[in-house]
Amino acid sequence: MKQQRFVALHGGEWDSLQSWLSALERQPKRTLRQEQALDFPQSYRRACHHLALARGRGYSHEVTDRLQRLVQQGHRVLYRAPAPRWHRVASFLVAGFPRLVRAQWRCMIAAAVLFYVPALITLVLMQLRPELAHTVFSSAQLADFEKMYDPANAHIGRNSGTDMQMFGFYVMNNVSIAFRTFASGLFFGVGAIYVLGANGVLIGGVAGHLTAIGYGGPFWRFVVGHSAFELSALVIAGGAGLQLGLTLLMPGRQRRGPALVAAGWVGAQLALGAFAMLLAAAFVEAYWSSIAALPDLLKFGSGALLWVLVLGWLWRGGRAGTHGA
Amino acid sequence: MLDTVREIETPEGISLHLRAAGALPRAQAWMVDLVLRMGVFTVAMIPLSLFGAGGNGLAMLLLFALMWAYWVVCEVWLDGQTLGKRALGLRVVNADGTPVTWLPSVVRNLLRVVDVLPGVYGVGLASTLIDPYGRRLGDIVAGTMVIHASDLPTGQQVPAAAAVPLPLVLAADEQAALVEFAERSGQLTLQRQEELANLLTPLTARSDTAAVRQLIGHANWLLGRP
Numbered sequence: 001m002k003q004q005r006f007v008a009l010h011g012g013e014w015d016s017l018q019s020w021l022s023a024l025e026r027q028p029k030r031t032l033r034q035e036q037a038l039d040f041p042q043s044y045r046r047a048c049h050h051l052a053l054a055r056g057r058g059y060s061h062e063v064t065d066r067l068q069r070l071v072q073q074g075h076r077v078l079y080r081a082p083a084p085r086w087h088r089v090a091s092f093l094v095a096g097f098p099r100l101v102r103a104q105w106r107c108m109i110a111a112a113v114l115f116y117v118p119a120l121i122t123l124v125l126m127q128l129r130p131e132l133a134h135t136v137f138s139s140a141q142l143a144d145f146e147k148m149y150d151p152a153n154a155h156i157g158r159n160s161g162t163d164m165q166m167f168g169f170y171v172m173n174n175v176s177i178a179f180r181t182f183a184s185g186l187f188f189g190v191g192a193i194y195v196l197g198a199n200g201v202l203i204g205g206v207a208g209h210l211t212a213i214g215y216g217g218p219f220w221r222f223v224v225g226h227s228a229f230e231l232s233a234l235v236i237a238g239g240a241g242l243q244l245g246l247t248l249l250m251p252g253r254q255r256r257g258p259a260l261v262a263a264g265w266v267g268a269q270l271a272l273g274a275f276a277m278l279l280a281a282a283f284v285e286a287y288w289s290s291i292a293a294l295p296d297l298l299k300f301g302s303g304a305l306l307w308v309l310v311l312g313w314l315w316r317g318g319r320a321g322t323h324g325a
Numbered sequence: 326m327l328d329t330v331r332e333i334e335t336p337e338g339i340s341l342h343l344r345a346a347g348a349l350p351r352a353q354a355w356m357v358d359l360v361l362r363m364g365v366f367t368v369a370m371i372p373l374s375l376f377g378a379g380g381n382g383l384a385m386l387l388l389f390a391l392m393w394a395y396w397v398v399c400e401v402w403l404d405g406q407t408l409g410k411r412a413l414g415l416r417v418v419n420a421d422g423t424p425v426t427w428l429p430s431v432v433r434n435l436l437r438v439v440d441v442l443p444g445v446y447g448v449g450l451a452s453t454l455i456d457p458y459g460r461r462l463g464d465i466v467a468g469t470m471v472i473h474a475s476d477l478p479t480g481q482q483v484p485a486a487a488a489v490p491l492p493l494v495l496a497a498d499e500q501a502a503l504v505e506f507a508e509r510s511g512q513l514t515l516q517r518q519e520e521l522a523n524l525l526t527p528l529t530a531r532s533d534t535a536a537v538r539q540l541i542g543h544a545n546w547l548l549g550r551p
């Protein structure tokens with residue numbers, strides 16, 4: 001068949017498909033409700049067939065370019081991602097995320113060790129030799145911490161600012177740290193190891209110093225509430241980073257490229273889960289932990305309850321008997 | 326092929342042509358995004374400053390959204406285009422040529438942290454220069470690539486002329502060469518057209534302008550025009 005006749009036979013069909021696709025770009029919702037939407041997959045596939053024919057028969061660019069454009073535009077519409085469903089977010093948080101954490105348990109335990117061991121060592125060292133505080137922190141920083149956790153302060157854990165301000169600050173600061181911890185894992189895990197260790201030393205150092213100078217009461221009362229979410233999320237983000245770096249080092253029985261893509265997907269889901277946990281932590285930290293007037297029993301009791309809930313969620317969430325997805 | 330076009334076969338058995346975008350247009354798109362985000366933040370700060378310390382917290386949340394969420398939300402909802410990419414005619418696509426979805430977008434934008442280092446996109450620049458499809462590390466791990474979304478200008482049409490049947494049967498690639506010559510004749514100078522047409526004197530038995538006219542007639546005949 002000569003090109004002219006081919007275009008005369010099918011040109012009308014291409015034109016109508018083209019105009020439907022253009023209308024879809026302008027008004028997506030209305031165009032998708034049209035009757036023509038039902039025919040779209042069929043007419044798209046016919047256009048693909050025509051393109052293959054046009055190439056096979058050596059038709060000129062005038063036809064092949066036109067069909068190629070049409071087909072690329074159609075491919076984008078036919079194979080686009082389904083609309084996000086909110087119940088998937090819920091089922092991910094309840095079941096998918098804990099399952100994913102358990103699936104990566106080796107990296108998670110490594111991350112926990114990398115974080116908690118330096119923290120505990122620093123904490124103990126500060127009790128034995130309090131002057132070490134000055135090698136870890138500058139005097140200005142130390143003065144700042146001491147002011148924040150002064151037992152005479154009505155709002156513990158901060159110098160000034162309202163709950164809302166601190167909520168924004170915690171979200172910005174903590175989530176950014178978690179995301180960076182995950183991403184820096186791509187450097188063969190070195191970044192994640194460094195961030196985990198450094199944060200362990202810092203947090204252990206603050207806790208140790210304040211306990212050593214006798215400000216331990218307000219400090220522990222402040223951190224016990226949100227520590228369950230915050231520390232677990234930091235460890236999970238670090239574990240996600242470690243997992244990414246280790247995949248780069250040891251891709252296993254896959255080529256590095258596909259192995260990294262798979263590890264990236266796992267890491268992104270872990271990072272998103274850590275993000276949700278840190279939102280919860282920031283909320284608790286800004287609106288609950290800062291209240292100084294509550295009795296110790298309530299503070300430590302609620303903190304312990306949150307730890308049990310978080311660990312239980314990570315341990316049992318999404319098991320065959322309980323999962324909801 | 327020393328070419329940045331990536332061909333991807335679709336389930337329909339045809340190939341998509343994805344033209345990879347290089348570092349320069351992407352840097353420009355990033356600059357547009359940066360200016361836009363700074364503008365939004367500055368404008369939003371005016372009413373937020375009235376709320377005092379609480380407004381400060383909201384400003385932090387806004388900053389967080391602009392720093393981390395802006396990219397993912399734009400890319401997923403605007404068919405793989407942030408506003409800067411839309412201005413530059415770029416698009417982020419998955420490995421199979423479809424618009425980018427949630428998780429790949431999250432991966433490539435979280436790993437932006439790595440590409441930014443050291444200084445301003447040092448790793449990212451090196452990676453785009455090494456990778457055959459100009460992907461930065463985040464793109465490689467996410468399995469995405471950034472392409473030029475705009476269409477190439479359409480080719481010229483074969484000028485209409487009375488069809489002249491070919492005296493002998495030509496192979497398919499020879500026919501294609503003839504039609505392509507006719508298509509491009511509008512972009513060539515007259516002298517160049519004649520020079521090329523004179524190569525085919527054995528076929529046309531003519532030279533110069535007459536040969537060009539004869540070849541265009543043959544092309545019309547090949548396309549099936551009257």
